[in-house]
Amino acid sequence: MVVHLEYYDVDVVELEPLPPNLIAIEGLPDIGLVGVISSFHLIEKMHMKPVAYFKSVALPPIQSVKMGIIQEPMAAYSDGKLLIITSEVPVPTSLVKNLSRTIADWLYEKRVSSAVSINGYPTQRRIEIQKPEVVGVSNSEKGLEILKEKGIKPLEEGFLAGIFAELLSLLKDRNIDAYAIIAESFPTYPDPGAAASALEALSKLLDMKIDVQELLEKADEIRLNLKDLSAKATQNKMEAVPSMYR
Amino acid sequence: MKMIDNVEPLSEIYETSDSYIITMDLPFITDKNQIEIYAKENELEIIATMNRKVYWSSFEGFGRKVEVNKFRKKISLPVKIDPETVKATFKNGVLIVEIPKKREKKTKINIS
Numbered sequence: 001m002v003v004h005l006e007y008y009d010v011d012v013v014e015l016e017p018l019p020p021n022l023i024a025i026e027g028l029p030d031i032g033l034v035g036v037i038s039s040f041h042l043i044e045k046m047h048m049k050p051v052a053y054f055k056s057v058a059l060p061p062i063q064s065v066k067m068g069i070i071q072e073p074m075a076a077y078s079d080g081k082l083l084i085i086t087s088e089v090p091v092p093t094s095l096v097k098n099l100s101r102t103i104a105d106w107l108y109e110k111r112v113s114s115a116v117s118i119n120g121y122p123t124q125r126r127i128e129i130q131k132p133e134v135v136g137v138s139n140s141e142k143g144l145e146i147l148k149e150k151g152i153k154p155l156e157e158g159f160l161a162g163i164f165a166e167l168l169s170l171l172k173d174r175n176i177d178a179y180a181i182i183a184e185s186f187p188t189y190p191d192p193g194a195a196a197s198a199l200e201a202l203s204k205l206l207d208m209k210i211d212v213q214e215l216l217e218k219a220d221e222i223r224l225n226l227k228d229l230s231a232k233a234t235q236n237k238m239e240a241v242p243s244m245y246r
Numbered sequence: 247m248k249m250i251d252n253v254e255p256l257s258e259i260y261e262t263s264d265s266y267i268i269t270m271d272l273p274f275i276t277d278k279n280q281i282e283i284y285a286k287e288n289e290l291e292i293i294a295t296m297n298r299k300v301y302w303s304s305f306e307g308f309g310r311k312v313e314v315n316k317f318r319k320k321i322s323l324p325v326k327i328d329p330e331t332v333k334a335t336f337k338n339g340v341l342i343v344e345i346p347k348k349r350e351k352k353t354k355i356n357i358s
Contacts (some may be wrong), residue, residue, distance in 0.1 A: 127269075127337050127338055127340050128337075129313060129341070130338075186271070187258070187342075188258050189256050189271040189340070190271075202321035212327060219273070220274045220300075220339070221273070221300070223271060223339070224253075224273045224274065224300065224302050224314075225302060225303060227255070227256045227271070228335035231256060
């Protein structure tokens with residue numbers, strides 16, 4: 001049987017010119033919403049503003065509204081040093097390939113210096129863990145050495161699945177050093193504790209101070225308000241990843 | 247502000263060889279005494295009451311904030327259970343309910 005998969009186009013709409021050498025951070029919805037929680041914490045703490053947004057017919061027809069004005073749900077934010085890509089809506093399975101490619105091409109065009117994806121890896125024993133462990137992956141030997149130098153344990157072996165896995169490979173093709181920071185996470189629940197651990201690793205990798213105390217204090221609020229997004233992201237992940245790799 | 251008390255928590259069910267395990271994420275619940283669990287032969291109902299009203303904005307509610315103070319979820323079970331054998335623990339904001347499978351007696355059938 002031939003199955004026809006339809007891949008949808010993604011457009012990037014830039015709101016202002018971007019300087020070169022930004023460090024890109026990808027925090028799209030995935031396991032435990034670790035990337036989303038981390039991204040919005042950084043955006044808020046560093047007073048970042050939207051600099052671009054992503055449009056596709058495959059995205060859910062949702063707009064968030066703040067102070068009476070629509071806000072594009074999948075957007076990039078910057079403070080002149082970091083360029084954070086995140087989303088308030090889940091990424092449909094049909095969009096994963098083209099969104100990854102679009103992001104990789106855009107980051108290449110914008111001449112970012114490097115890219116870091118923030119993710120969770122599911123562990124059933126998360127309930128027993130007070131402080132989730134973090135491992136790192138790079139797309140180059142040089143990147144691997146940097147991870148080790150910064151005290152981030154490399155993931156020795158395993159499978160990566162999702163946008164961040166695609167991005168690591170696509171950015172390698174474009175000669176951009178890329179990393180994934182992956183924290184132990186609840187498989188299906190939003191996990192601010194995992195996000196705090198991931199951000200601590202990110203602060204080591206980028207030599208920058210990131211205060212996670214406020215994030216941990218707001219953990220209950222985050223868990224409650226992201227439960228719908230988490231449920232939809234989990235459902236999409238289950239569709240996208242073959243069962244043998246889950 | 248609109249008040250609702252029927253927020254459905256995120257939950258997950260998985261099966262082991264001898265039991266069904268249900269986990270439930272219960273933010274704003276800090277103590278096991280805030281949780282009530284009712285078990286029937288084919289259904290489990292869980293109610294968890296927060297110590298205060300909190301704001302929640304859902305996809306379905308177009309992101310508008312509503313006040314909530316209670317989680318409630320009914321779970322239909324795939325098989326009949328013995329309610330007396332159900333065990334529950336609450337740790338780090340997550341409820342775990344373990345439902346042992348009923349041991350079914352096997353009858354050997356003679357071939358005529």
